[in-house]
Amino acid sequence: MSALIEFKGFNKFFGSQQVLKEIDLTVESGEVIVILGPSGCGKSTLLRCLNGLEVAHSGSLRFNGRELLEPKTDWRQVRQDVGMVFQSYHLFPHMTVLENVLLGPLKVQKRKRNEALAQAEALLERVGLSDKRDAFPRQLSGGQQQRIAIVRSLCMNPQVMLFDEVTAALDPEMVKEVLEVILDLARGGMTMLIVTHEMAFARAVADRVVFMEAGSILEQNTPESFFTNPQSARAQQFLEKFSYVETMPKKSKIKELS
Numbered sequence: 221m222s223a224l225i226e227f228k229g230f231n232k233f234f235g236s237q238q239v240l241k242e243i244d245l246t247v248e249s250g251e252v253i254v255i256l257g258p259s260g261c262g263k264s265t266l267l268r269c270l271n272g273l274e275v276a277h278s279g280s281l282r283f284n285g286r287e288l289l290e291p292k293t294d295w296r297q298v299r300q301d302v303g304m305v306f307q308s309y310h311l312f313p314h315m316t317v318l319e320n321v322l323l324g325p326l327k328v329q330k331r332k333r334n335e336a337l338a339q340a341e342a343l344l345e346r347v348g349l350s351d352k353r354d355a356f357p358r359q360l361s362g363g364q365q366q367r368i369a370i371v372r373s374l375c376m377n378p379q380v381m382l383f384d385e386v387t388a389a390l391d392p393e394m395v396k397e398v399l400e401v402i403l404d405l406a407r408g409g410m411t412m413l414i415v416t417h418e419m420a421f422a423r424a425v426a427d428r429v430v431f432m433e434a435g436s437i438l439e440q441n442t443p444e445s446f447f448t449n450p451q452s453a454r455a456q457q458f459l460e461k462f463s464y465v466e467t468m469p470k471k472s473k474i475k476e477l478s
């Protein structure tokens with residue numbers, strides 16, 4: 221069986237700046253990939269290229285065995301198969317939760333209302349928000365809105381889900397409820413590409429960690445290997461930044477030092 225997603229020698233430019241360089245990345249069906257790397261290294265651009273929000277410039281990108289970097293690619297269709305959730309949830313403020321979730325299935329996919337409604341209700345139940353189906357987005361917390369955004373995407377029956385820093389704008393107490401939904405999807409076998417700054421979550425959810433730097437993939441490894449024994453100096457530096465809290469001197473020590 222061929223891979224679900226395959227980037228090969230994939231390049232992307234913004235003007236004269238090359239932001240993705242010779243990307244080779246293969247994702248099997250059911251795999252969970254966490255993409256890490258410093259700000260500006262190209263993580264978001266990589267995800268956005270996969271659902272046609274950015275135009276790639278050269279190389280190959282195959283999805284389900286089909287080459288996407290061809291003029292005849294129907295990106296509207298691809299976007300139904302490739303769900304994406306961002307930092308901001310973009311729910312329609314004048315629509316209820318249920319109306320937001322059903323918009324794609326009914327208007328874009330032209331599905332039968334009863335069938336789509338049953339799926340929407342099951343998904344709302346799954347993320348613990350059945351009681352919010354008739355609420356408006358402004359009546360929900362950030363964490364609740366983000367869970368609705370995930371449900372809205374799932375209700376299109378995507379083959380892969382892309383998550384780009386979906387908890388970055390949330391208050392700390394709401395991060396967990398959103399990450400738990402993603403962990404639940406991982407357990408259910410959903411194929412996912414996840415960009416996150418939550419390192420403990422990354423380690424728990426990933427089948428494979430991809431570390432990027434300046435538009436290139438520097439290393440790919442199991443989370444165990446990556447977090448305990450990063451191969452590149454850049455990955456080591458990156459991980460040290462995340463563990464600085466643990467290595468901070470105690471207050472008494474700070475006094476000694478000053």
Ligand SMILES: Nc1ncnc2c1ncn2[C@@H]1O[C@H](COP(=O)(O)OP(=O)(O)O)[C@@H](O)[C@H]1O
Pocket residue numbers: 234239257258259260261262263264265266
């Ligand atoms: N629309 C754009 N126009 C020009 N440059 C962009 C655009 N989007 C991103 N970039 C540049 O591309 C590089 C990669 O950005 P991005 O993919 O957002 O990185 P990351 O998500 O890893 O922080 C950065 O140098 C950024 O400034």
Ligand SMILES: [Mg+2]
Pocket residue numbers: 263264265384
């Ligand atoms: Mg980004």
